[in-house]
Amino acid sequence: MKKTIIKPLILATAVASSPMIATSAAQAASVSGNIGVHSQYILRGITNAPENDDAAVQGGFDVGFDNGLYLGYWGSSLGYGDDQNGFENDFYGGYAGSIGDFSYDLGVVQYYYVNIDDSANGTELYGSAGYGPFSVGFKTLLGDVVWGNQGDTYWTASFSQPLPKGFNFDATAGFYTYEDSGKYEAGLATTEDSGFRHLNLSLSHPIGNTGADMGVTYVIGGEDRQGNDQDNAVFFSLTYGFDIM
Numbered sequence: 001m002k003k004t005i006i007k008p009l010i011l012a013t014a015v016a017s018s019p020m021i022a023t024s025a026a027q028a029a030s031v032s033g034n035i036g037v038h039s040q041y042i043l044r045g046i047t048n049a050p051e052n053d054d055a056a057v058q059g060g061f062d063v064g065f066d067n068g069l070y071l072g073y074w075g076s077s078l079g080y081g082d083d084q085n086g087f088e089n090d091f092y093g094g095y096a097g098s099i100g101d102f103s104y105d106l107g108v109v110q111y112y113y114v115n116i117d118d119s120a121n122g123t124e125l126y127g128s129a130g131y132g133p134f135s136v137g138f139k140t141l142l143g144d145v146v147w148g149n150q151g152d153t154y155w156t157a158s159f160s161q162p163l164p165k166g167f168n169f170d171a172t173a174g175f176y177t178y179e180d181s182g183k184y185e186a187g188l189a190t191t192e193d194s195g196f197r198h199l200n201l202s203l204s205h206p207i208g209n210t211g212a213d214m215g216v217t218y219v220i221g222g223e224d225r226q227g228n229d230q231d232n233a234v235f236f237s238l239t240y241g242f243d244i245m
Helices: 009-017 019-025
Strands: 028-038 056-065 069-077 087-099 102-114 122-131 134-141 153-162 168-177 194-206 212-221 233-243
Antiparallel strands (some): 028 233, 056 069, 087 102, 194 212
């Protein structure tokens, strides 16, 4: 999942069907969207088996409220599943705010896959805290899925810095702590308690005044939960963010 800081068409239905949400909708501070094409979809540093080894189309919507609550959706095409036409859907909501240069975010994300076995669907609790250009975060699985055990936690440390000539530099390091007991433990063949997963180094630049950005990311691979080393990789992106209201 990539949250923008990545998002729901489905929110239109949710807002219309829920009196509580419908009341809050009038207080919405912003509605925004994003869409992009990526040469590969590499999730959390797994370069040896990307979510999509070919070009992936990704995008979503975000609705933010004046009180700090938000709802969002993000989706991506996948390179596996029935007829290689899998699709990832991420539905999430949470609370975010800031105090001076200090920012914080806490929420829940539900992963729902199309043309993929239902055992891949799962829920994570996530949170982050930032100060200036630095931030740290976590995502913890709340139940067993085929790609992780309940309690598996993905930790990140990030840095973002504007550069001259309109460029922007981003760096994100990922680290995992694993639970070795779960419904799908045998299939996961967990051998590591924890390990460095990846370091992503990204450079992006706006394309004139179009609102679009082009970027390149170099992934320094770590290891997976079986201790297998991941290759280094490069992928390219073309993204466009827009305000709806």
